[in-house]
Amino acid sequence: MRQKLGRLKSEKRINALFNKGVVLKQFPLLLFYNHSAEWESGVSVSKRLFKRAVDRNRIKRLLREAVRKQWQGLSGDGGMPCAFMLLFVGRSMPSSEEITKASNHLFSKLMINSKKNV
RNA sequence: AAAGCAGACCGCCUUAUCGCUGGUCAGUUGUGACUGGAGGAAAGUCCGAACACCAUAGUGCAGCAUAGUGGCUAACGGCCACCGAUCGUGAGGUCAGGAAAAGUGCAACAGAAAGUAUGUACAGGUUAUGCUGUAGUGAAACCAGGUAAACUCUAUGCGGUGCAAUGCCAUGUAAACCGGUGUUUGAGUGCGGCACGCACAAAUCGGAGGGUAGGCAGCUAAAGGGGCAUGGUAACAUGACUCUCAGAUAAAUGAUAAGGGUUUCAAGCAAUUGAAAUACAGAAUUCGGCUUAUAGGUCUGCUUUUUUA
RNA sequence: UGGCCUAUGGUGUAACUGGCAACACGUCUGAUUUUGGUUCAGAAGAGUCUAGGUUCGAGCCCUAGUAGGCCAA
DSSP states (O other): OOOOOOBOOOHHHHHHHHHHOEEEEETTEEEEEEEOSSOEEEEEEOTTTOOSHHHHHHHHHHHHHHHHHHHHHHHTSOSOOEEEEEEEOOSSOOOHHHHHHHHHHHHHHHHHHHHHTO
16 A cells, blocks of 8 residues: 655644654764654755755755655554654765665664554 | 857757656546646846835935937846947957036145146246246146046936735634823824825834734736748847747655767777766746856857968 | 845954055064963064956955855745
């Protein structure tokens, strides 16, 4: 069963996520998450680290691609649903392999955590 | 052939698999099918407009902008043509290019003297002085001087605020608290310089605090694109024909794989092989310009020099 | 989206109306001290964010850009 990619949009809930959410780290990525009714995701890149819009857009696309690949595994796993935000904190342009590696690591962690809390 | 000048244009392509997003259709409300989906600068926000609201935007002052002449344009600080100045052998480039006889100011050092001036030396001239010429300083030295990207004057133009405008729907709280002003003797508002005027006007301004921060319209068919014809030196205008070409909102336009272009370097007589590179950069109300960034490449017209015929 | 401001030695600031870019701290050298600090003496270190223009002459005036910061909703 395939599920559509849930997007995290509300400003209020994003702020709550950054204030109270749990942080997972795996260079060059950060992942904030907390529990919610549905699986939701968002991505972000700081304007400080990457000046040009082209670079930021590309990184965000790579991150979104990584989320997409793991989406089925996450949502179909039976764990408690989470809203999470993926942040890129590296300073240089990443390759797609780096992103996939790091994100896979993070998502496996997230899955373990979400199951614990069931 | 080399070097150069001006203008116009392109700015990676193809296939497969997996996605994102707008629209249409179907639908068993899981989704499926078809079909659109970044740029010449989308950028900087430097000008000009459209559109919206406030008097269908009024008067004066202040302030700001522009500055040869004529034209183009919805408009412009843009573009075109011509004149002038200046740089270049030349094709061509550059120019805030109005007024110093309205007034005020400024000019370090040097120099006798820098604007209420008239010094020294030599020569000319004269009875003599005044006078005329030359010299030296300096960016500028007597002429009703220079300087207006100094104030200023003249001419022309400019109301303000912006799509987070504006209208509607939904959700929600506090019509409470403190202080000021005021009700035909007019507070305050009409957004942001001041005064007047006009309109509305019984409540309103400030403080601290509480609440919401979702959706729809605006929102993509337009001063629109394309080649053709006619007029005009040109910018541009007119005509018929033809095409429909992004609309997101924590913000779509992507990822992976394979193959092929193009350029550079290396090896090689050559076919070819290997390696590297493949720019600047990402729509956010919409147009017209300007400015800045840009690997590499194409085309057109012209200039100079050398050689050959 | 719209608007505003700033840029000067390594650091923080000056330079009035255009006329030799100044000061403090820091750095370096020497003296004093057993040594270090303090103190004293001396020296180096910039051409004013970048590119044009106006002017005899530009940190200052004008134009365009770059970088950083701030404000409104």
